[in-house]
Amino acid sequence: MSLPHAILTSLLEKPASGAELARRFEKSLGYFWSATHQQIYRELARLEEAGLIESSDRESTRGRQRHYSIRGSGRAELEQWSRAQEDPRPVRDALLVRLRAAAALGTVEVAEELRRHIGLHQGQLDTYLAIEHSDFPDGGSAEHPSARLQHAVLAAGIGYERAWLAWARDTLPTLPRDPVRTG
Template identity: 35%
Template sequence: MSLRYAVLTLLDIEPGSGYDLKRRFERSVSHFWSASHQQMYRELHRLHDEGLLDCTEQPQAGKPDKKIYALTEAGREALDVWVQRPAPPQKIREPFLIQLFAGHHLDNAQARELVQRQLDRHRALLAGYIEQNERALKGDPERLERYWLAHRTLLLGIESEKTWIAWAEKLLQELDRR
């Protein structure tokens, strides 16, 4: 259900094509919500069929027309209603934690390698989030002010990655002592 509202939110910020939407999704919402290219296009078509999106075709030289999606008034109203509802907390769905939970099947070196790979992944995510935050802070101050709550999701991502890193580093130290 939340993909539809992620799509509505991104198109509320700025109309765009399916390709534009996917790029925006990957730079923002994908840090805490996942969707494939196909899911995104299915949702665009569904929202259009429900009258929540308008679609205009933009001619392109030597290519098929580009479809540009924008919220309708009904789409904006649906987003307004949804954003005011309380969101239920989600449980963590992390395959790595299942692997670690079954870690008694690993020797110490294998466990260390598993944790180190995860640590490297989270360090890379943190570096990406910090870079994205620096770009946001150097960008348009009016845009940053308007979307300051959206920016807070990025700041939570930074803090979350710092927590993962600290936890994994401590776990590696414990594995080294064993």
């Protein structure tokens, strides 16, 4: 899939230890490709075995910090992957399955859960906007290409959350037994 490539990307941006990578995946990269620390450690081991990355391997470092960096072959692999064609994966949203189940059952109240999700998505949107404000203070006009791409990635997240919220706020008042609200 693309977890190894996400790790290579992060290591290319800056070398790091496994724990540091895990922290990055909690924040920036993980917003659109999440991973647990176990996934990361396993993948780091594979990448090192494949010769794409290297580590400060003081012998028998169990419990000690290990620092990884990308090698030339890793960069080449990443370059090839980022040029390749890969179709988008279908969306997966359990909430929509539940709405459909609720429609088929006819007896389930979903408004409250929808409101809860609105809060969560609003929080995510706020996070994105805060990052945009701090990392891309100008309107995006005078950035150099690399910053533009990073900004574009962030903009995708912002656009997604806004669309989700707009849908949810349109949908909420149409649900049965739910008072009409204006978002």
